[in-house]
Amino acid sequence: QVQLVESGGGLVQAGGSLRLSCAASGRTFSSYFMGWFRQAPGKEREFVALISTTGGTTLYSDSVKGRFTVSRDNAKNTVYLQMNSLKPEDTAVYYCAAAVSTISTRDSDYNYWGQGTQVTVSS
Secondary structure, X not given: OOOEEEEOOEEEEOOOOEEEEEEEOOOOHHHOEEXXXXXXXXXXXXXXXXXXXXXXXXXXXXXXXXXXEEEEEOOOOEEEEEEOOOOHHHOEEEEEEEEOOOOOOOHHXXXXXXXXXXXXXXX
């Protein structure tokens, strides 16, 4: 069992940056594959980025590639999402999630979810 708590969301102007953090409880954080997803109003939740257990593998959706960077610090039980060059279409609730046994872009493969943090990008 792991609990995830996101932070770092807020209101930012287009072109600005935010860094989201996701703090995990438990002693097995380093064994989880971690993902970031987002859900905009009226839309389905979508994959944003993922990172492997050691951080050696990362993957991004096409919509954020080159602008967002996912990283993790296993000593701090925390995964990060650095978001640069933000656009109004990045406005959404951002969720971090942990997968026990697979590296995946599908939200159904993730076992644990945070409560989400709101990111709003104004034009």
